[in-house]
Amino acid sequence: xxxxxxxxxxxxxxxxxxKGYSVDQVDQFLDQIMEDYDAFEKQLNELRVENExxxxxxxxxxRRPAPAQPTTSNTNFDILKxxxxxxxxxxxxKLSE
Numbered sequence: 001x002x003x004x005x006x007x008x009x010x011x012x013x014x015x016x017x018x019k020g021y022s023v024d025q026v027d028q029f030l031d032q033i034m035e036d037y038d039a040f041e042k043q044l045n046e047l048r049v050e051n052e053x054x055x056x057x058x059x060x061x062x063r064r065p066a067p068a069q070p071t072t073s074n075t076n077f078d079i080l081k082x083x084x085x086x087x088x089x090x091x092x093x094k095l096s097e
Contacts, residue, residue: 004037005037005041006034006035006037006038006041009030009033009034009037010030010034012030014026
């Protein structure tokens with residue numbers, strides 16, 4: 001579960017003390033963290049949309065039966081038979097020699 005977002009990070013207040021951190025450095029670092037959170041959130045939303053699209057596409061594809069594929073062995077046999085007939089026609093009696 002995500003506990004932070006860029007708004008929470010932006011509004012976070014730290015106590016100041018005598019020997020504390022540089023406020024400017026902390027602010028710069030928090031700005032980088034906010035940019036990363038925004039980028040992660042954008043990417044996450046894009047991936048969610050793509051995931052839903054792919055799920056719908058998969059659902060649609062599983063509903064339709066796959067087109068029948070020709071049997072390769074029958075196709076190869078037909079090609080070889082045609083080739084044999086062509087050789088007989090072109091070469092004729094020369095094949096037996």
